[in-house]
Amino acid sequence: MSVLVYIENWDGKLKKVSFELASYASKLASEMKTSVAALSLGAVEESELVKLSAYGISTLLVNKDERFNNLDNQAIAKAVARAAEKTNASVVVLAHNNLGKAVSPRLAVKLKAGMVSAVHGLPLSIDPFVVTKMMFTGKAFGHVAIQSEKKVITLSSNSFGMIENQVTAAIEDFDPGVSETDFITKVEQTNKITGKVLLNDADIVVSGGRGMKAAENWAPIEELASLLGAGTACSRPVSDEGWRPHSEHVGQTGKIVAPNLYFAFGISGAIQHLGGVSSSKVIVAVNKDPDAPIFEAADYGIVGDVFKVLPQFIEAVKEIKS
Amino acid sequence: MKILILIGNVPDTTTKVRFNADKTAFDPTGIQWIINPWDELALTRAMDLKETTGGVVSEIVVANVGRQETEGTLRKALAIGADKAIRIDADAKDAFYVASQLAQVAKGYDLIFAGIEASDYNGSAVGGMLAEMLEINSVSAVSGIQIENGNVKINREIDGGSQTIALPLPLLAIVQKGIAKEPRIPAMRGIMMARTKPLEVVQPIAVEPKTNITVFTLPAPKAACKKIAEDQAKDLIYLLRDEAKVL
Numbered sequence: 001m002s003v004l005v006y007i008e009n010w011d012g013k014l015k016k017v018s019f020e021l022a023s024y025a026s027k028l029a030s031e032m033k034t035s036v037a038a039l040s041l042g043a044v045e046e047s048e049l050v051k052l053s054a055y056g057i058s059t060l061l062v063n064k065d066e067r068f069n070n071l072d073n074q075a076i077a078k079a080v081a082r083a084a085e086k087t088n089a090s091v092v093v094l095a096h097n098n099l100g101k102a103v104s105p106r107l108a109v110k111l112k113a114g115m116v117s118a119v120h121g122l123p124l125s126i127d128p129f130v131v132t133k134m135m136f137t138g139k140a141f142g143h144v145a146i147q148s149e150k151k152v153i154t155l156s157s158n159s160f161g162m163i164e165n166q167v168t169a170a171i172e173d174f175d176p177g178v179s180e181t182d183f184i185t186k187v188e189q190t191n192k193i194t195g196k197v198l199l200n201d202a203d204i205v206v207s208g209g210r211g212m213k214a215a216e217n218w219a220p221i222e223e224l225a226s227l228l229g230a231g232t233a234c235s236r237p238v239s240d241e242g243w244r245p246h247s248e249h250v251g252q253t254g255k256i257v258a259p260n261l262y263f264a265f266g267i268s269g270a271i272q273h274l275g276g277v278s279s280s281k282v283i284v285a286v287n288k289d290p291d292a293p294i295f296e297a298a299d300y301g302i303v304g305d306v307f308k309v310l311p312q313f314i315e316a317v318k319e320i321k322s
Numbered sequence: 323m324k325i326l327i328l329i330g331n332v333p334d335t336t337t338k339v340r341f342n343a344d345k346t347a348f349d350p351t352g353i354q355w356i357i358n359p360w361d362e363l364a365l366t367r368a369m370d371l372k373e374t375t376g377g378v379v380s381e382i383v384v385a386n387v388g389r390q391e392t393e394g395t396l397r398k399a400l401a402i403g404a405d406k407a408i409r410i411d412a413d414a415k416d417a418f419y420v421a422s423q424l425a426q427v428a429k430g431y432d433l434i435f436a437g438i439e440a441s442d443y444n445g446s447a448v449g450g451m452l453a454e455m456l457e458i459n460s461v462s463a464v465s466g467i468q469i470e471n472g473n474v475k476i477n478r479e480i481d482g483g484s485q486t487i488a489l490p491l492p493l494l495a496i497v498q499k500g501i502a503k504e505p506r507i508p509a510m511r512g513i514m515m516a517r518t519k520p521l522e523v524v525q526p527i528a529v530e531p532k533t534n535i536t537v538f539t540l541p542a543p544k545a546a547c548k549k550i551a552e553d554q555a556k557d558l559i560y561l562l563r564d565e566a567k568v569l
Binding site: 098108141143184204239260261299304310 | 337339348368401406416418441448449450453454459460461462463478480482488500532535537538539541544545555559563568
């Protein structure tokens with residue numbers, strides 16, 4: 001019995017979510033009175049891997065085969081399953097992001113494990129194993145029991161946080177047991193988002209809605225986001241209009257985000273949008289309509305013109321950052 | 323080429339979620355049921371492919387796991403343009419159970435579409451589980467798909483950008499926003515035709531779910547919103563730093 005956590009990297013670095021996953025898995029292992037191991041696949045800098053020891057990871061299985069960087073679901077699921085067998089893992093933890101969502105169901109079938117995705121925080125109990133899971137796109141939660149001996153869970157980003165716990169890490173070469181035929185995905189082109197904070201990683205999200213009126217009015221949102229080190233997002237009508245890319249759409253049919261701070265500029269707060277942002281710790285709303293439903297979800301609000309408020313916010317952020 | 327689309331029957335996205343008195347079951351009173359939004363986009367894209375590839379796509383089949391009351395959703399899929407529907411007559415107990423049922427009817431397709439998640443239980447699991455059970459390839463977070471000379475070209479979102487990739491068929495594509503712009507709305511002719519299209523009912527196989535929901539909870543109600551005057555907007559940023567301590 002042990003806990004295995006699948007650690008993700010991108011561009012040679014560990015993803016931010018990996019540190020939350022490591023913190024979570026090591027805490028879970030201590031609650032289960034067992035050990036934790038982390039698995040890293042693909043080319044990644046050695047100096048990055050050792051950072052995991054600050055988050056409670058004492059055993060690190062590593063395979064630096066560059067083919068894993070092509071993010072092939074089949075190959076990664078196979079390698080994680082092998083690591084789970086090797087470490088005799090009873091719980092495997094992955095991120096609830098694009099890669100985690102792709103790999104975890106395949107992995108669960110391989111391991112004959114019950115799976116719960118979008119888990120919030122630590123289990124409510126270990127035996128029986130019951131976790132809290134987001135449902136109805138943030139409108140509700142459910143307590144879900146997993147009956148099978150092995151379990152696969154994906155952790156909702158920012159639902160646990162990073163907890164430092166320095167240990168000594170042993171790095172072990174891991175044989176993933178894959179062959180050329182397991183790498184099926186042929187990558188023809190990769191468009192990397194550079195110089196921007198990724199929505200899933202963002203502690204702060206600055207979001208705009210129809211009240212921003214046109215695509216060319218986004219400059220103050222981007223400036224505020226850049227000053228705060230925040231990600232940018234939008235409501236559904238904005239992405240449907242093509243003012244912003246689909247990848248920025250948060251809400252029921254877009255992304256679910258749970259940052260520490262969410263700014264909603266010119267977003268009325270349709271129930272579908274609120275579902276996607278309701279787990280944010282603090283919500284700030286600016287809208288000219290005093291009856292906009294966004295104010296029911298918001299902690300702080302300004303009834304007013306987004307184009308008058310944004311410059312003041314930018315000025316104030318510059319003041320506190322200087 | 324035969325395409326199968328997995329269809330979820332979910333409450334309308336505007337639904338205010340309620341549960342029964344002991345919070346152990348979703349309260350379906352007054353709920354309007356719809357095709358899971360991502361599944362509807364997948365069906366829309368499949369129809370586009372059928373119409374624009376000159377006979378490459380021969381048949382579009384939709385399938386779900388649900389009781390008779392979910393047939394309205396399948397009929398809507400037929401009205402949008404699917405050729406045939408399959409309903410496995412069982413309650414959708416959990417992702418493993420649903421995928422196991424679908425695996426009975428999902429063999430022999432070149433392309434299977436699943437939505438990235440269902441908007442009710444947000445499992446994000448049925449598609450990937452089914453691919454593993456069928457031992458076929460899968461790709462997730464698909465935001466675009468084209469058919470070229472019998473091969474598929476996929477656009478997918480990754481954590482950190484997007485990619486264009488190629489994979490051989492058969493393939494299970496787990497799709498999200500962007501796969502189609504707007505879902506198709508059934509035309510009157512489609513609605514009429516849907517009545518006579520085949521809807522096959524299949525009995526479930528015996529399989530045990532691996533998870534169960536013990537209780538539902540609703541998010542804690544929020545305290546009243548603290549309002550700041552428009553011309554005092556700078557104060558709000560200072561409150562975020564000094565009071566909320568998030569800056």
